[in-house]
Amino acid sequence: MDKILDPSARALLFTEARTANLFLDKPVEPKLLQEAYDLMKWGPTSMNSCPVRIVFLTTDAAKERLKPALFDGNIARVKSAPVVAVIGHDLEFFEHLPILFPHAPENKKIFENNEYATQANAFRNASLQGAYFIMAARAVGLDCGPMSGFDNGAVDKEFFGGTHIKSNFLCSLGYADESQNFPRGPRFEYNEICQVL
Amino acid sequence: MDKILDPSARALLFTEARTANLFLDKPVEPKLLQEAYDLMKWGPTSMNSCPVRIVFLTTDAAKERLKPALFDGNIARVKSAPVVAVIGHDLEFFEHLPILFPHAPENKKIFENNEYATQANAFRNASLQGAYFIMAARAVGLDCGPMSGFDNGAVDKEFFGGTHIKSNFLCSLGYADESQNFPRGPRFEYNEICQVL
Numbered sequence: 001m002d003k004i005l006d007p008s009a010r011a012l013l014f015t016e017a018r019t020a021n022l023f024l025d026k027p028v029e030p031k032l033l034q035e036a037y038d039l040m041k042w043g044p045t046s047m048n049s050c051p052v053r054i055v056f057l058t059t060d061a062a063k064e065r066l067k068p069a070l071f072d073g074n075i076a077r078v079k080s081a082p083v084v085a086v087i088g089h090d091l092e093f094f095e096h097l098p099i100l101f102p103h104a105p106e107n108k109k110i111f112e113n114n115e116y117a118t119q120a121n122a123f124r125n126a127s128l129q130g131a132y133f134i135m136a137a138r139a140v141g142l143d144c145g146p147m148s149g150f151d152n153g154a155v156d157k158e159f160f161g162g163t164h165i166k167s168n169f170l171c172s173l174g175y176a177d178e179s180q181n182f183p184r185g186p187r188f189e190y191n192e193i194c195q196v197l
Numbered sequence: 198m199d200k201i202l203d204p205s206a207r208a209l210l211f212t213e214a215r216t217a218n219l220f221l222d223k224p225v226e227p228k229l230l231q232e233a234y235d236l237m238k239w240g241p242t243s244m245n246s247c248p249v250r251i252v253f254l255t256t257d258a259a260k261e262r263l264k265p266a267l268f269d270g271n272i273a274r275v276k277s278a279p280v281v282a283v284i285g286h287d288l289e290f291f292e293h294l295p296i297l298f299p300h301a302p303e304n305k306k307i308f309e310n311n312e313y314a315t316q317a318n319a320f321r322n323a324s325l326q327g328a329y330f331i332m333a334a335r336a337v338g339l340d341c342g343p344m345s346g347f348d349n350g351a352v353d354k355e356f357f358g359g360t361h362i363k364s365n366f367l368c369s370l371g372y373a374d375e376s377q378n379f380p381r382g383p384r385f386e387y388n389e390i391c392q393v394l
Contacts, residue, residue: 005336009206014236014333034387039211041384043328046345046366048382055392062394100382124324124345124366131240131328136211139202148243148321169243169321185245185297187238190231195252197259 013138018184020143020176022080028142028174030058033083036136043132045125047101051093052129053165055086066170069154074147074170081145081172086155087133089126091118092164126168137173145172210335215381217340217373219277225339225371227255230280233333240329242322244298248290249326250362252283263367266351271344271367278342278369283352284330286323288315289361323365331368340373 011017033056045051057063063078066086070078078084094111101107111118134144147170155167208214230253242248254260260275263283267275275281291308298304308315331341344367352364 003205003209004338005206005209008200009202010236010336012200012202013210014239014329014336017239019241030393033391033393037387037391039207042211042214044216044331044341044343046343048384050385050390053390055394057394059394065394096385100384102382103379121345123320127321127324128328128331131325132211132332134241134325135329135332139207139211141201144241146241146243148318182300185299187245187297188247188293190234193247193250194230194234196227196230197252197254197256197262 013135017138018143018176018178018181020145020172020174021077021182022177022180023082023143023172023174024177026082026175028058028082032140032142035140036133036142039136039139040129040132043129045128046121047097047104047107049093049097049121049125050100050129051089051122052126052133053088053090054133055088055159057084057086058082065158066150066155069151069158071149074149077145077147077172078170080177082174083172085133085171085173086159086167087126087130087169087171088160088165088167089122090163090165091122093122094118122166123168130169130171134171137171142173143176146170147172210332214335215340215373215375215378217342217369217371218274218379219374219377220279220340220369220371221374223279223372225255225279229337229339232337233330233339236333236336237326237329240326242325243318244294244301244304246290246294246318246322247297247326248286248319249323249330250285250287251330252285252356254281254283255279262355263347263352266348266355268346271346274342274344274369275367277374279371280369282330282368282370283356283364284323284327284366284368285357285362285364286319287360287362288319290319291315319363320365327366327368334368334370339370342369343367344369
Protein backbone atom coordinates (compact mmCIF):
# COMPACT_ATOMS: atom_id res chain seq x y z
CA MET A 1 0.00 0.00 0.00
CA ASP A 2 1.31 3.44 -0.91
CA LYS A 3 1.99 5.86 1.89
CA ILE A 4 -0.28 8.89 1.97
CA LEU A 5 -0.71 11.84 4.31
CA ASP A 6 -3.45 11.42 6.91
CA PRO A 7 -6.35 13.89 7.25
CA SER A 8 -5.01 15.66 10.35
CA ALA A 9 -1.66 16.30 8.65
CA ARG A 10 -3.47 17.55 5.53
CA ALA A 11 -5.45 19.91 7.76
CA LEU A 12 -2.31 21.20 9.49
CA LEU A 13 -0.42 21.95 6.27
CA PHE A 14 -3.13 22.68 3.72
CA THR A 15 -6.86 22.51 4.27
CA GLU A 16 -7.17 24.23 7.64
CA ALA A 17 -3.91 26.23 7.63
CA ARG A 18 -4.41 29.97 7.54
CA THR A 19 -2.13 32.93 6.91
CA ALA A 20 -1.44 34.77 10.16
CA ASN A 21 -2.15 38.48 10.27
CA LEU A 22 -1.31 39.42 13.88
CA PHE A 23 0.39 37.21 16.47
CA LEU A 24 -0.08 36.29 20.11
CA ASP A 25 2.50 37.56 22.59
CA LYS A 26 4.16 34.16 22.77
CA PRO A 27 7.81 33.65 21.86
CA VAL A 28 9.13 31.23 19.28
CA GLU A 29 11.72 28.81 20.65
CA PRO A 30 14.92 29.36 18.63
CA LYS A 31 15.36 25.61 18.11
CA LEU A 32 12.12 25.57 16.09
CA LEU A 33 13.72 27.74 13.41
CA GLN A 34 16.44 25.18 12.93
CA GLU A 35 13.92 22.34 13.10
CA ALA A 36 11.94 23.96 10.27
CA TYR A 37 15.11 24.51 8.23
CA ASP A 38 16.17 20.90 8.77
CA LEU A 39 12.89 19.79 7.20
CA MET A 40 12.72 22.28 4.33
CA LYS A 41 16.30 21.70 3.24
CA TRP A 42 15.27 18.29 1.85
CA GLY A 43 12.83 19.78 -0.68
CA PRO A 44 14.00 19.43 -4.28
CA THR A 45 15.75 22.21 -6.21
CA SER A 46 17.17 22.24 -9.71
CA MET A 47 20.57 20.48 -9.69
CA ASN A 48 20.26 20.52 -5.87
CA SER A 49 21.37 24.15 -6.17
CA CYS A 50 19.76 25.19 -2.85
CA PRO A 51 19.99 28.95 -3.55
CA VAL A 52 17.89 30.13 -0.59
CA ARG A 53 19.52 32.18 2.17
CA ILE A 54 17.57 33.21 5.31
CA VAL A 55 17.98 35.91 7.92
CA PHE A 56 15.73 35.48 10.97
CA LEU A 57 14.91 38.76 12.72
CA THR A 58 14.17 37.83 16.32
CA THR A 59 14.60 41.08 18.26
CA ASP A 60 12.85 44.45 18.20
CA ALA A 61 16.14 46.04 17.15
CA ALA A 62 16.50 43.70 14.17
CA LYS A 63 12.87 44.19 13.12
CA GLU A 64 13.33 47.96 13.41
CA ARG A 65 15.98 47.74 10.66
CA LEU A 66 13.31 46.26 8.38
CA LYS A 67 10.68 48.90 9.05
CA PRO A 68 11.78 51.62 6.56
CA ALA A 69 11.47 49.07 3.73
CA LEU A 70 7.94 47.91 4.58
CA PHE A 71 4.75 48.94 2.83
CA ASP A 72 2.34 50.44 5.37
CA GLY A 73 0.01 47.43 5.34
CA ASN A 74 2.73 45.16 6.71
CA ILE A 75 4.10 47.26 9.58
CA ALA A 76 1.66 46.03 12.23
CA ARG A 77 2.19 42.40 11.23
CA VAL A 78 5.97 42.70 11.50
CA LYS A 79 5.70 44.52 14.83
CA SER A 80 3.46 41.82 16.27
CA ALA A 81 5.51 38.83 14.95
CA PRO A 82 8.05 37.25 17.33
CA VAL A 83 10.19 36.35 14.30
CA VAL A 84 10.39 37.60 10.73
CA ALA A 85 12.31 35.53 8.17
CA VAL A 86 13.93 37.45 5.32
CA ILE A 87 14.02 34.88 2.54
CA GLY A 88 16.59 35.63 -0.14
CA HIS A 89 18.59 33.92 -2.86
CA ASP A 90 22.27 33.91 -3.62
CA LEU A 91 23.00 34.85 -7.23
CA GLU A 92 26.33 33.07 -6.84
CA PHE A 93 24.70 29.81 -5.80
CA PHE A 94 26.49 28.08 -8.69
CA GLU A 95 29.84 28.36 -6.91
CA HIS A 96 28.59 25.58 -4.60
CA LEU A 97 27.40 23.21 -7.37
CA PRO A 98 30.57 21.08 -7.44
CA ILE A 99 29.79 20.08 -3.84
CA LEU A 100 25.98 20.11 -3.97
CA PHE A 101 25.71 18.32 -7.33
CA PRO A 102 28.71 15.96 -7.53
CA HIS A 103 26.77 14.05 -10.22
CA ALA A 104 27.70 16.81 -12.75
CA PRO A 105 29.98 19.41 -11.17
CA GLU A 106 30.68 20.92 -14.60
CA ASN A 107 27.13 22.34 -14.59
CA LYS A 108 28.58 25.29 -12.72
CA LYS A 109 29.67 26.55 -16.15
CA ILE A 110 26.03 26.86 -17.30
CA PHE A 111 25.62 29.80 -14.94
CA GLU A 112 28.97 31.54 -15.14
CA ASN A 113 28.51 34.74 -17.16
CA ASN A 114 24.84 33.91 -17.82
CA GLU A 115 22.86 36.44 -15.85
CA TYR A 116 19.48 35.33 -17.21
CA ALA A 117 19.93 31.66 -16.28
CA THR A 118 21.40 32.58 -12.91
CA GLN A 119 18.60 34.98 -12.02
CA ALA A 120 15.84 32.61 -13.17
CA ASN A 121 17.30 29.60 -11.37
CA ALA A 122 17.94 31.50 -8.14
CA PHE A 123 14.51 33.15 -8.06
CA ARG A 124 12.55 30.02 -9.02
CA ASN A 125 14.35 27.65 -6.69
CA ALA A 126 14.55 29.97 -3.69
CA SER A 127 10.81 30.54 -4.13
CA LEU A 128 10.29 26.77 -4.09
CA GLN A 129 12.44 26.61 -0.96
CA GLY A 130 10.45 29.48 0.55
CA ALA A 131 7.28 27.46 0.03
CA TYR A 132 8.90 24.37 1.54
CA PHE A 133 9.84 26.59 4.47
CA ILE A 134 6.22 27.71 4.96
CA MET A 135 5.13 24.05 5.00
CA ALA A 136 8.00 23.13 7.35
CA ALA A 137 7.20 25.99 9.73
CA ARG A 138 3.61 24.76 9.91
CA ALA A 139 4.97 21.25 10.48
CA VAL A 140 6.76 22.41 13.63
CA GLY A 141 3.65 24.20 14.89
CA LEU A 142 4.27 27.77 13.74
CA ASP A 143 1.88 30.06 11.91
CA CYS A 144 3.18 32.01 8.91
CA GLY A 145 2.38 35.39 7.43
CA PRO A 146 4.28 35.63 4.12
CA MET A 147 4.65 39.13 2.63
CA SER A 148 6.01 40.57 -0.58
CA GLY A 149 4.87 44.15 0.11
CA PHE A 150 8.25 45.79 0.74
CA ASP A 151 11.11 47.56 -1.03
CA ASN A 152 13.46 44.75 -2.07
CA GLY A 153 16.32 47.13 -2.85
CA ALA A 154 16.19 48.66 0.62
CA VAL A 155 16.14 45.23 2.28
CA ASP A 156 19.06 44.07 0.15
CA LYS A 157 21.07 47.10 1.17
CA GLU A 158 20.24 46.72 4.87
CA PHE A 159 20.70 42.97 5.26
CA PHE A 160 22.67 41.70 2.26
CA GLY A 161 25.11 44.55 1.55
CA GLY A 162 28.42 43.40 0.08
CA THR A 163 27.00 40.00 -0.95
CA HIS A 164 25.32 38.56 -4.04
CA ILE A 165 22.18 37.76 -2.05
CA LYS A 166 18.88 39.38 -3.07
CA SER A 167 15.69 39.41 -1.00
CA ASN A 168 12.74 37.42 -2.30
CA PHE A 169 9.94 37.60 0.29
CA LEU A 170 9.38 37.99 4.02
CA CYS A 171 7.64 35.52 6.30
CA SER A 172 6.43 36.48 9.74
CA LEU A 173 6.43 33.56 12.18
CA GLY A 174 4.81 32.87 15.53
CA TYR A 175 1.47 31.83 16.98
CA ALA A 176 -1.45 33.56 15.27
CA ASP A 177 -4.06 35.57 17.08
CA GLU A 178 -6.75 33.78 15.12
CA SER A 179 -9.34 36.44 15.95
CA GLN A 180 -7.31 38.76 13.69
CA ASN A 181 -7.12 36.51 10.62
CA PHE A 182 -8.71 37.83 7.46
CA PRO A 183 -11.60 35.83 6.00
CA ARG A 184 -10.29 33.05 3.78
CA GLY A 185 -10.18 33.99 0.10
CA PRO A 186 -11.78 31.81 -2.57
CA ARG A 187 -9.64 29.48 -4.71
CA PHE A 188 -9.99 28.39 -8.33
CA GLU A 189 -11.71 25.05 -8.89
CA TYR A 190 -9.60 22.30 -10.48
CA ASN A 191 -11.30 22.63 -13.85
CA GLU A 192 -10.78 26.38 -13.97
CA ILE A 193 -6.99 26.30 -14.06
CA CYS A 194 -5.99 22.68 -14.72
CA GLN A 195 -6.14 20.97 -18.10
CA VAL A 196 -5.70 17.24 -18.70
CA LEU A 197 -4.27 16.23 -22.08
CA MET B 198 -0.64 21.87 23.04
CA ASP B 199 0.30 23.09 19.57
CA LYS B 200 -0.33 20.82 16.64
CA ILE B 201 2.78 19.53 14.92
CA LEU B 202 3.46 17.09 12.10
CA ASP B 203 4.27 13.54 13.23
CA PRO B 204 7.51 11.77 12.21
CA SER B 205 5.94 9.55 9.54
CA ALA B 206 4.38 12.57 7.82
CA ARG B 207 7.71 14.44 8.03
CA ALA B 208 9.36 11.42 6.42
CA LEU B 209 6.77 11.27 3.62
CA LEU B 210 7.05 14.94 2.69
CA PHE B 211 10.58 15.91 3.65
CA THR B 212 13.15 13.72 5.34
CA GLU B 213 12.72 10.49 3.36
CA ALA B 214 11.15 11.90 0.19
CA ARG B 215 13.30 11.55 -2.92
CA THR B 216 13.16 12.99 -6.40
CA ALA B 217 12.07 10.34 -8.89
CA ASN B 218 14.28 9.71 -11.90
CA LEU B 219 12.50 6.85 -13.69
CA PHE B 220 9.06 5.44 -12.91
CA LEU B 221 7.40 2.05 -12.52
CA ASP B 222 4.94 0.98 -15.18
CA LYS B 223 2.00 1.77 -12.92
CA PRO B 224 -0.67 4.30 -13.90
CA VAL B 225 -1.69 7.35 -11.89
CA GLU B 226 -5.40 7.46 -11.08
CA PRO B 227 -6.75 10.69 -12.63
CA LYS B 228 -8.60 11.55 -9.41
CA LEU B 229 -5.23 11.84 -7.62
CA LEU B 230 -4.30 14.85 -9.78
CA GLN B 231 -7.40 16.66 -8.60
CA GLU B 232 -6.83 15.50 -5.03
CA ALA B 233 -3.32 17.00 -5.13
CA TYR B 234 -4.65 20.24 -6.63
CA ASP B 235 -7.36 20.45 -3.99
CA LEU B 236 -4.66 20.39 -1.31
CA MET B 237 -2.12 22.71 -2.95
CA LYS B 238 -4.71 25.36 -3.80
CA TRP B 239 -4.89 26.31 -0.11
CA GLY B 240 -1.22 27.34 0.06
CA PRO B 241 -0.73 31.08 0.49
CA THR B 242 0.02 33.44 -2.41
CA SER B 243 0.48 37.19 -2.45
CA MET B 244 -2.98 38.83 -2.37
CA ASN B 245 -4.37 35.32 -2.93
CA SER B 246 -3.44 35.90 -6.56
CA CYS B 247 -3.15 32.16 -7.37
CA PRO B 248 -1.27 32.68 -10.67
CA VAL B 249 -0.40 29.02 -11.31
CA ARG B 250 -1.90 27.22 -14.31
CA ILE B 251 -1.27 23.49 -14.89
CA VAL B 252 -1.46 21.21 -17.91
CA PHE B 253 -1.27 17.50 -17.09
CA LEU B 254 0.14 15.39 -19.93
CA THR B 255 -1.27 11.91 -19.41
CA THR B 256 -0.92 10.21 -22.81
CA ASP B 257 2.01 9.28 -25.02
CA ALA B 258 0.66 11.65 -27.67
CA ALA B 259 0.58 14.58 -25.24
CA LYS B 260 4.08 13.80 -23.92
CA GLU B 261 5.32 13.56 -27.52
CA ARG B 262 4.36 17.23 -27.99
CA LEU B 263 6.74 18.09 -25.13
CA LYS B 264 9.71 16.13 -26.45
CA PRO B 265 11.20 18.68 -28.91
CA ALA B 266 11.47 21.20 -26.03
CA LEU B 267 13.31 18.87 -23.62
CA PHE B 268 17.01 18.89 -22.86
CA ASP B 269 18.46 15.44 -23.57
CA GLY B 270 18.89 14.57 -19.90
CA ASN B 271 15.14 14.74 -19.30
CA ILE B 272 13.80 12.71 -22.25
CA ALA B 273 13.98 9.31 -20.55
CA ARG B 274 12.33 10.65 -17.41
CA VAL B 275 9.43 12.12 -19.34
CA LYS B 276 9.03 8.95 -21.40
CA SER B 277 8.88 6.81 -18.28
CA ALA B 278 6.50 9.07 -16.31
CA PRO B 279 2.78 8.22 -16.41
CA VAL B 280 2.00 11.95 -16.02
CA VAL B 281 3.97 15.13 -16.60
CA ALA B 282 2.64 18.39 -15.18
CA VAL B 283 3.50 21.56 -17.09
CA ILE B 284 3.45 24.21 -14.38
CA GLY B 285 2.95 27.72 -15.68
CA HIS B 286 1.81 31.14 -14.57
CA ASP B 287 -0.72 33.53 -16.02
CA LEU B 288 0.71 37.01 -16.55
CA GLU B 289 -2.87 38.31 -16.50
CA PHE B 290 -3.55 36.80 -13.07
CA PHE B 291 -4.50 40.27 -11.82
CA GLU B 292 -7.74 40.24 -13.82
CA HIS B 293 -9.04 37.78 -11.21
CA LEU B 294 -8.01 39.80 -8.13
CA PRO B 295 -11.42 41.44 -7.60
CA ILE B 296 -12.84 37.95 -7.00
CA LEU B 297 -9.81 36.29 -5.35
CA PHE B 298 -8.98 39.24 -3.08
CA PRO B 299 -12.29 40.94 -2.26
CA HIS B 300 -10.53 42.54 0.71
CA ALA B 301 -8.87 45.05 -1.67
CA PRO B 302 -10.12 44.58 -5.24
CA GLU B 303 -8.47 47.86 -6.28
CA ASN B 304 -5.08 46.12 -6.01
CA LYS B 305 -5.65 44.97 -9.57
CA LYS B 306 -4.42 48.44 -10.57
CA ILE B 307 -0.97 47.76 -9.06
CA PHE B 308 -0.32 45.32 -11.89
CA GLU B 309 -2.01 46.95 -14.85
CA ASN B 310 0.68 48.36 -17.14
CA ASN B 311 3.43 47.29 -14.71
CA GLU B 312 5.27 44.48 -16.42
CA TYR B 313 7.97 44.20 -13.75
CA ALA B 314 5.52 43.78 -10.86
CA THR B 315 3.34 41.42 -12.89
CA GLN B 316 6.24 39.21 -13.96
CA ALA B 317 7.78 39.07 -10.47
CA ASN B 318 4.47 38.32 -8.74
CA ALA B 319 3.46 35.65 -11.26
CA PHE B 320 6.85 33.91 -11.24
CA ARG B 321 7.33 34.04 -7.46
CA ASN B 322 3.84 32.93 -6.54
CA ALA B 323 3.46 30.24 -9.19
CA SER B 324 6.81 28.88 -8.01
CA LEU B 325 5.45 28.80 -4.45
CA GLN B 326 2.36 27.02 -5.78
CA GLY B 327 4.56 24.61 -7.71
CA ALA B 328 6.33 23.72 -4.46
CA TYR B 329 2.98 23.30 -2.69
CA PHE B 330 2.03 21.01 -5.56
CA ILE B 331 5.14 18.85 -5.07
CA MET B 332 4.27 18.52 -1.37
CA ALA B 333 0.60 17.82 -2.20
CA ALA B 334 1.50 15.18 -4.78
CA ARG B 335 3.65 13.44 -2.17
CA ALA B 336 0.73 13.74 0.26
CA VAL B 337 -1.49 11.72 -2.08
CA GLY B 338 1.20 9.07 -2.53
CA LEU B 339 2.88 10.18 -5.77
CA ASP B 340 6.59 10.58 -6.45
CA CYS B 341 7.76 13.72 -8.22
CA GLY B 342 10.58 14.48 -10.62
CA PRO B 343 10.66 18.26 -11.09
CA MET B 344 12.64 19.56 -14.09
CA SER B 345 13.63 22.95 -15.41
CA GLY B 346 15.87 21.64 -18.19
CA PHE B 347 13.74 22.54 -21.23
CA ASP B 348 13.12 25.33 -23.71
CA ASN B 349 10.45 27.49 -22.09
CA GLY B 350 9.65 29.36 -25.29
CA ALA B 351 8.98 26.14 -27.19
CA VAL B 352 6.70 24.84 -24.41
CA ASP B 353 4.83 28.15 -24.29
CA LYS B 354 4.22 28.00 -28.03
CA GLU B 355 3.10 24.36 -27.96
CA PHE B 356 0.84 24.43 -24.90
CA PHE B 357 0.02 28.06 -24.10
CA GLY B 358 -0.26 29.66 -27.55
CA GLY B 359 -2.72 32.56 -27.73
CA THR B 360 -2.73 33.00 -23.93
CA HIS B 361 -0.76 35.05 -21.40
CA ILE B 362 0.44 31.88 -19.66
CA LYS B 363 4.18 31.16 -19.50
CA SER B 364 5.77 27.87 -18.50
CA ASN B 365 7.70 27.76 -15.24
CA PHE B 366 8.84 24.17 -14.63
CA LEU B 367 7.85 20.58 -15.37
CA CYS B 368 7.05 17.89 -12.82
CA SER B 369 6.95 14.22 -13.74
CA LEU B 370 4.54 12.23 -11.56
CA GLY B 371 4.02 8.57 -10.82
CA TYR B 372 5.52 5.81 -8.71
CA ALA B 373 9.32 5.87 -8.68
CA ASP B 374 11.47 2.94 -9.64
CA GLU B 375 13.58 3.55 -6.55
CA SER B 376 16.45 1.47 -7.93
CA GLN B 377 16.93 4.28 -10.49
CA ASN B 378 17.07 7.20 -8.05
CA PHE B 379 20.27 9.21 -8.00
CA PRO B 380 22.23 9.26 -4.72
CA ARG B 381 20.89 11.99 -2.46
CA GLY B 382 22.83 15.25 -2.70
CA PRO B 383 24.22 16.98 0.37
CA ARG B 384 22.43 19.98 1.88
CA PHE B 385 23.76 23.08 3.62
CA GLU B 386 23.79 22.98 7.41
CA TYR B 387 21.56 25.50 9.21
CA ASN B 388 24.48 27.69 10.22
CA GLU B 389 25.87 27.83 6.70
CA ILE B 390 22.93 29.65 5.13
CA CYS B 391 20.77 30.91 8.03
CA GLN B 392 21.56 33.92 10.20
CA VAL B 393 19.75 34.86 13.40
CA LEU B 394 19.65 38.58 14.26
